[in-house]
Amino acid sequence: xxxxxxxxxxxxxxxxxxxxxxxxxxxxxxxxxxxxxxxxxxxxxxxxxxxxxxxxxxxxxxxxxxxxxxxxxxxxxxxxxxxxxxxxxxxxxxxxxxxxxxxxxxxxxxxxxxxxxxxxxxxxxxxxxxxxxxxxxxxxxxxxxxxxxxxxxxxxxxxxxxxxxxxxxxxxxxxxxxxxxxxxxxxxxxxxxxxxxxxxxxxxxxx
Numbered sequence: 452x453x454x455x456x457x458x459x460x461x462x463x464x465x466x467x468x469x470x471x472x473x474x475x476x477x478x479x480x481x482x483x484x485x486x487x488x489x490x491x492x493x494x495x496x497x498x499x500x501x502x503x504x505x506x507x508x509x510x511x512x513x514x515x516x517x518x519x520x521x522x523x524x525x526x527x528x529x530x531x532x533x534x535x536x537x538x539x540x541x542x543x544x545x546x547x548x549x550x551x552x553x554x555x556x557x558x559x560x561x562x563x564x565x566x567x568x569x570x571x572x573x574x575x576x577x578x579x580x581x582x583x584x585x586x587x588x589x590x591x592x593x594x595x596x597x598x599x600x601x602x603x604x605x606x607x608x609x610x611x612x613x614x615x616x617x618x619x620x621x622x623x624x625x626x627x628x629x630x631x632x633x634x635x636x637x638x639x640x641x642x643x644x645x646x647x648x649x650x651x652x653x654x655x656x657x658x
């Protein structure tokens with residue numbers, strides 16, 4: 452009986468020692484993998500909230516400009532205003548925050564998505580097809596961007612009915628001509644109401 456107890460306790464302590472060693476190895480791997488590219492959960496929450504607010508501000512300011520342009524001169528005028536004002540709003544917000552703030556899309560009118568943005572947008576499409584609401588279509592990560600650790604945030608933009616005049620499936624010829632004039636490489640058409648038009652993308656350098 453004593454022999455059995457000895458075998459049991461000897462095995463138990465061996466297992467305990469192996470587990471302890473494994474935990475140490477895992478901890479070393481975790482720390483090595485993380486390096487400087489980590490921030491606390493609290494900071495992630497704060498940066499995500501700040502990014503959502505900036506994206507909201509961008510959307511509201513641009514929408515107000517487009518509505519005023521539509522009233523003043525119709526869709527063709529709105530296209531010109533969007534062409535001029537969207538980059539200015541993005542630059543103003545970027546200057547205020549020190550972040551890179553822009554819009555992109557899988558079917559862009561101006562800014563092509565980078566690898567990370569493309570991956571996130573494709574994931575949003577899958578989530579939308581499974582019934583996720585637009586409130587849930589955002590993502591954040593801490594990754595290398597231009598060789599610098601950065602906090603990245605992206606939030607999907609919903610295609611509303613008013614967007615279809617310039618981004619829909621049946622666009623009037625005068626509007627098509629204006630789009631071609633301002634955006635020679637445009638592929639941002641063929642959308643339906645409720646589609647993902649694109650996304651607000653924000654890059655916050657951490658270094």
